[in-house]
Amino acid sequence: MNMERLTELTIKKFDGTLSSAEKTELDSYEANASPEDLAAYHAMENEHSTVEALRVMMSARRRKEANRSRLRYPCDDVTRMPNRGVRSVPNVRRYIAIAAVLFALVVGAVLWKNMMPHKATTVAQGGLDGLEAVKPIGNKAVLVLADGRTIALDSAATGSLAMQGDVRVTKDREGKISYQPLSNMAAVGFNTVNTPRGGEYYVELPDRTKVWLNAASSIRFPTAFTGADRSVTITGEAYLEVAKDKAHPFIVNLGETSVRVLGTHFNVKNYAEDGPATTTLLEGSVRVTNGLKQALLKPGQQASSEKGVVNVNPRADTSAAIAWKNGYLNFNKADITTIMNTVQRWYDVTVEFEGARSAYKLGGEIPKNTSLKDVLTMLHDAGYRFNVQGKTIHMLP
Amino acid sequence: MGGHYPEDSLIADFKKDSRKACNEIYDRYYERLVYYAYKIVRNQMAAEDVAIMAMNKLFEHRDTIESLEQLTGFLLRTTRNLSINTLKKETTDVSRDISYSSEFESDQKADALFLESERYYNLLQSVERLPAKERKAIELYLEEASYQEIAAELKVKTRSIKKINRRAIQLLAKLLHPSRSGATDPLVIGLFILLFRF
Numbered sequence: 060m061n062m063e064r065l066t067e068l069t070i071k072k073f074d075g076t077l078s079s080a081e082k083t084e085l086d087s088y089e090a091n092a093s094p095e096d097l098a099a100y101h102a103m104e105n106e107h108s109t110v111e112a113l114r115v116m117m118s119a120r121r122r123k124e125a126n127r128s129r130l131r132y133p134c135d136d137v138t139r140m141p142n143r144g145v146r147s148v149p150n151v152r153r154y155i156a157i158a159a160v161l162f163a164l165v166v167g168a169v170l171w172k173n174m175m176p177h178k179a180t181t182v183a184q185g186g187l188d189g190l191e192a193v194k195p196i197g198n199k200a201v202l203v204l205a206d207g208r209t210i211a212l213d214s215a216a217t218g219s220l221a222m223q224g225d226v227r228v229t230k231d232r233e234g235k236i237s238y239q240p241l242s243n244m245a246a247v248g249f250n251t252v253n254t255p256r257g258g259e260y261y262v263e264l265p266d267r268t269k270v271w272l273n274a275a276s277s278i279r280f281p282t283a284f285t286g287a288d289r290s291v292t293i294t295g296e297a298y299l300e301v302a303k304d305k306a307h308p309f310i311v312n313l314g315e316t317s318v319r320v321l322g323t324h325f326n327v328k329n330y331a332e333d334g335p336a337t338t339t340l341l342e343g344s345v346r347v348t349n350g351l352k353q354a355l356l357k358p359g360q361q362a363s364s365e366k367g368v369v370n371v372n373p374r375a376d377t378s379a380a381i382a383w384k385n386g387y388l389n390f391n392k393a394d395i396t397t398i399m400n401t402v403q404r405w406y407d408v409t410v411e412f413e414g415a416r417s418a419y420k421l422g423g424e425i426p427k428n429t430s431l432k433d434v435l436t437m438l439h440d441a442g443y444r445f446n447v448q449g450k451t452i453h454m455l456p
Numbered sequence: 457m458g459g460h461y462p463e464d465s466l467i468a469d470f471k472k473d474s475r476k477a478c479n480e481i482y483d484r485y486y487e488r489l490v491y492y493a494y495k496i497v498r499n500q501m502a503a504e505d506v507a508i509m510a511m512n513k514l515f516e517h518r519d520t521i522e523s524l525e526q527l528t529g530f531l532l533r534t535t536r537n538l539s540i541n542t543l544k545k546e547t548t549d550v551s552r553d554i555s556y557s558s559e560f561e562s563d564q565k566a567d568a569l570f571l572e573s574e575r576y577y578n579l580l581q582s583v584e585r586l587p588a589k590e591r592k593a594i595e596l597y598l599e600e601a602s603y604q605e606i607a608a609e610l611k612v613k614t615r616s617i618k619k620i621n622r623r624a625i626q627l628l629a630k631l632l633h634p635s636r637s638g639a640t641d642p643l644v645i646g647l648f649i650l651l652f653r654f
Contacts, residue, residue: 074498075556112491112576113583114598119490119504120580129508130482133473133515233508 060088062103069104073111121385124428128197129233197428198234199258200272205248205282212236212252212260223248223282226265237263240283251279254295256407259383264291268309269300271384275330275404295404296328298384301343313338316364320345325356326380332400335365339380386427395443399454406431407450414456417443467527471518481527482511487580488573489535495569496539496560506542510534536566590624 068085071077200212220228225241256275265283276295292312301309311318313329316336323343329336340356350367361375382389399410446453461480469477494503543557
């Protein structure tokens with residue numbers, strides 16, 4: 060048996076998906092292999108197992124803080140109000156949070172400083188102290204039903220939230236929202252889930268498509284997909300894992316741009332203030348349309364579309380595009396306008412620019428629950444100057 | 457992680473509804489529970505869901521917990537049961553034969569699995585304690601980036617990636633304790649082979 064086949068079978072063995080014929084094949088290999096081959100096989104198994112373990116745990120660790128918000132502490136009552144800013148953070152965690160920020164600083168500062176001219180040292184540092192407590196809100200969203208009624212999803216009790224015709228909307232114990240049709244003749248209405256600035260939420264659509272909504276975003280969808288295709292409308296940013304259904308294409312409408320998929324994982328971003336819509340494909344295939352222009356994306360590609368133009372980047376940084384879903388704010392060659400737009404959305408503050416804006420590009424990645432104060436400190440160290448008044452940040456030239 | 461919480465008061469505080477104690481428990485067990493669940497359900501998101509559910513169940517049953525061993529046992533049993541239930545509810549096209557989930561119902565397997573989680577968790581901690589460049593190189597490797605890509609991301613020459621990996625392995629070996637027989641932990645050997653293959 061060659062190494063390729065051996066690896067293939069080992070992976071299946073770990074997954075528990077070996078057919079009985081394959082199991083026999085593997086067993087007989089082990090029984091008849093020479094000691095050297097057997098040693099190599101076990102080493103390969105060991106290696107595979109180690110890589111898998113580290114990947115799983117590292118991946119889990121990236122979502123550790125986001126998952127922490129799903130814990131139901133004994134002292135909470137029914138309305139789990141995420142007043143994160145008021146909670147006093149133990150020393151250890153502050154240290155880790157600051158260490159993470161400093162690490163990003165160290166990695167990014169060299170790049171940043173090389174690109175930034177030295178600014179005057181007079182600093183408008185006042186007002187930063189009050190921002191230590193300003194952190195993103197976390198899981199927070201509003202569900203708007205077909206008849207216009209609204210339900211605050213984060214504070215709603217678990218169980219049945221509403222009946223939409225013959226479709227029941229439920230919230231499970233982990234906060235997940237899902238739709239269950241109770242009959243085949245579901246009368247269709249439209250629901251919308253909105254996230255505020257600083258919020259994010261995860262919803263499962265009636266066809267089991269998974270949607271992660273970023274801050275200041277929304278998704279509008281029917282309570283049951285009964286037509287020839289499955290059509291939703293999204294504003295802001297979302298990451299989708301579309302349930303496979305070859306007979307019914309899934310279409311995401313983003314204003315002028317529409318994205319057509321069959322069964323796939325991709326990220327869409329269309330914030331009005333940022334300009335073009337961005338579609339990043341991780342798995343599967345999608346077709347992006349804007350006006351008369353179309354582009355078919357392969358995994359790893361990213362389309363930027365606006366005003367009848369669709370540009371494709373064949374080697375996009377997909378992990379940067381979905382870093383937000385994994386709990387990081389990621390900037391890749393972003394100018395200060397883009398960065399402050401994201402800061403506004405994520406911390407629910409207002410940013411105003413006075414005078415000329417620097418066109419220098421910055422890059423970096425920080426954990427999403429970094430406090431606003433730490434983010435502004437980083438920018439300050441990178442040479443930016445600003446004035447803070449209440450919830451408004453004035454960027455100085 | 458978790459070295460700063462006074463051991464003697466953890467259980468007592470936990471039973472008194474201390475949020476700090478709850479967070480400490482979450483911090484300590486989260487990654488291992490996710491891995492444990494992953495070994496059964498074979499899906500990252502499902503494994504994380506199970507870990508959170510198990511944690512919440514523990515919080516609900518804090519009155520029954522008298523010791524750290526009991527706490528650990530509760531978390532493991534709950535994680536195992538929730539994982540097996542998740543498997544049973546699986547509706548994807550993946551076909552696992554029935555013996556797959558029954559394998560995990562044995563207590564012996566459960567203990568072995570937990571020991572495995574512990575060992576890999578220790579390895580993870582060691583990797584996290586490496587200096588930034590070495591750690592980043594390993595992280596990138598795990599994400600299956602090619603050496604060129606890793607070099608580009610770290611902005612160093614490809615040849616020095618091999619040097620960084622070698623340094624990483626040496627440091628790792630120092631950080632991990634050799635077993636009683638004097639041989640290095642097979643997990644470190646696994647990582648050696650991994651990183652040396654290039």
